[in-house]
Amino acid sequence: MDGPNGASRMDRDRERSLVERARSDADAFGDLYDFYLPRIYGFAYRRVQERSVAEDVTATTFQRALEAVRNRDFRNDAFGGWLYRVAANAVVDHMRNGKRIVSLAMTDGPVADAFAASLDRDELRSAMSRLSGQQREVLTLRFYDDLDADEASAVLGCSRATFAVRLHRAISALRDAMTKETIDAA
Amino acid sequence: MLLDPLEHEIAQRLADAGDRGRSSGFVAPDREFAAGLRDRLVSMAPDREAAPSRKRQREPRDREPRVSVAWSLPSFFRVPRLLPVAVAVVLLLAGVVAARELYVAIGNRPEATPVASVAAVVPSESASFAEPSLDASLSPGLEPTVEPAALHAGETAKPTAKPTAKPTSEPTAVPTPAIAVLTLSATGCDGGVLLDWSQYIGEAFNHYTTLRNTSASIPMAYPPQGGAVDPGGTYTTNVGQTSAFDTPPSTGVTYYYRSMAFNADDGVIGASAVTSAVAGPVASLGSLTVGPDVNPADTLMTWTQYAGAGDCFTWYKLVYSATDSSPSYFTGATLLTAIPSQGAGSYTATAGDIPSGDTHFRVQVIRATALGLFLVAESDPAFYTVP
Numbered sequence: 315m316d317g318p319n320g321a322s323r324m325d326r327d328r329e330r331s332l333v334e335r336a337r338s339d340a341d342a343f344g345d346l347y348d349f350y351l352p353r354i355y356g357f358a359y360r361r362v363q364e365r366s367v368a369e370d371v372t373a374t375t376f377q378r379a380l381e382a383v384r385n386r387d388f389r390n391d392a393f394g395g396w397l398y399r400v401a402a403n404a405v406v407d408h409m410r411n412g413k414r415i416v417s418l419a420m421t422d423g424p425v426a427d428a429f430a431a432s433l434d435r436d437e438l439r440s441a442m443s444r445l446s447g448q449q450r451e452v453l454t455l456r457f458y459d460d461l462d463a464d465e466a467s468a469v470l471g472c473s474r475a476t477f478a479v480r481l482h483r484a485i486s487a488l489r490d491a492m493t494k495e496t497i498d499a500a
Numbered sequence: 501m502l503l504d505p506l507e508h509e510i511a512q513r514l515a516d517a518g519d520r521g522r523s524s525g526f527v528a529p530d531r532e533f534a535a536g537l538r539d540r541l542v543s544m545a546p547d548r549e550a551a552p553s554r555k556r557q558r559e560p561r562d563r564e565p566r567v568s569v570a571w572s573l574p575s576f577f578r579v580p581r582l583l584p585v586a587v588a589v590v591l592l593l594a595g596v597v598a599a600r601e602l603y604v605a606i607g608n609r610p611e612a613t614p615v616a617s618v619a620a621v622v623p624s625e626s627a628s629f630a631e632p633s634l635d636a637s638l639s640p641g642l643e644p645t646v647e648p649a650a651l652h653a654g655e656t657a658k659p660t661a662k663p664t665a666k667p668t669s670e671p672t673a674v675p676t677p678a679i680a681v682l683t684l685s686a687t688g689c690d691g692g693v694l695l696d697w698s699q700y701i702g703e704a705f706n707h708y709t710t711l712r713n714t715s716a717s718i719p720m721a722y723p724p725q726g727g728a729v730d731p732g733g734t735y736t737t738n739v740g741q742t743s744a745f746d747t748p749p750s751t752g753v754t755y756y757y758r759s760m761a762f763n764a765d766d767g768v769i770g771a772s773a774v775t776s777a778v779a780g781p782v783a784s785l786g787s788l789t790v791g792p793d794v795n796p797a798d799t800l801m802t803w804t805q806y807a808g809a810g811d812c813f814t815w816y817k818l819v820y821s822a823t824d825s826s827p828s829y830f831t832g833a834t835l836l837t838a839i840p841s842q843g844a845g846s847y848t849a850t851a852g853d854i855p856s857g858d859t860h861f862r863v864q865v866i867r868a869t870a871l872g873l874f875l876v877a878e879s880d881p882a883f884y885t886v887p
Binding site for chain 1: 504510515520521528529534542543740834835837840
């Protein structure tokens, strides 16, 4: 599922190695930056829908990342997920400071609506609107943002297993809602 | 993840839709921005030693009393190689099969029993603790005592030595725990009051709750006191969820709010000042016009823009129903689209977006918070037969 960003995932061992080297090697951090920049920027842009704000969020995220990897205590096990988590928090912080105090659009925001709008079947779109905010959020992170389970669970602050359960439940709920849509239409 | 065939198909469609959505809506980061940020980041000279941000974070901990612990154990424990022999002898003499463990109990209250809190299992004859696990109930200002003891499992502690541990800095006595200051913004909107508070920073967080009163007095306590009430809808155990809304009993009336953070015992650990707001009734956008667009197969909807405060706006939501003559997003009407721009006043649904036939439409202004949505304004329902 490669998106417009090129290779969708970084090899986990390579990522660990780069993070380890980035503690003292600016070029290694540059490699991480080059890989994650379009992803983090896209993640932010889909939520804030404004280029300058997305740039602010992106810059904040990578500055925090640089500070973090240079800290000996940084847990170098899932850098990508950690990065998305920081970006999600930066979006919330930015929105909170701005005029539109939108809670993170991840609960039931424009990003989920935009995802729903890209669905190719009416009943699927309608069924999405019947889901809870949390279910829409899980589906959006997985399929619209194209995050893997490690990354999405980091954003949500839950375990990988919990995320898998939520994702399964969300898909099942969507199936049920779709069935109901079909029955209603008939 | 085990999916049935239909679920699998749905997952595939979601993945396809995600690919399409990312591709169509993808905006690449500006090259100048990307290069500038990269240069700025990589130019920050790597420095293994310097970690100023970490140092700042640790300052509060540095102010905690540091306790260094050192003591002498019973003499037969002093030579490690004799330890197994000594243990065996003691076990034989006592006729006890259970293994021995050494526990250290830390307590500084005069009434504290030495086994009140087990801080460590001591594997060798001496130990020092740079950062001991202190009992949270320790009373500041009193000198902690450390009492090592050799115990059988389940045995009451009988200290064999009574060394004292002295803090390296003088702790300041704090009679009651400080309550963190939260900031609360209460914004009166059409349809409700928007509540937005600052995140609690600290330990022991369990949940937030915001209380309401008709007077400016809201005691920092739970259950509510002094006429305050819990309006509901503001309780969350997620420390990052810091916005909610209230639809008070009356519009045009001043209500007062205080947001609080609680520990697991309902003790207040953070509180805002009391803030007031006045909610208005749900605003009317007037009529919604629905008809054919330039392409008659398309459906054009136009409405009056919401003129209220931008802080109270998150989206227009266009909804429709074939059966409900008063469709609403909150009662299960089908969502056509959500528009996050307050300046929008029209929308065209292309052929196929809406099923053909008699349809009721409505546009609603909705404000989203971390803990739910509330209706701010809405149009009158409109009826149109979709071609």
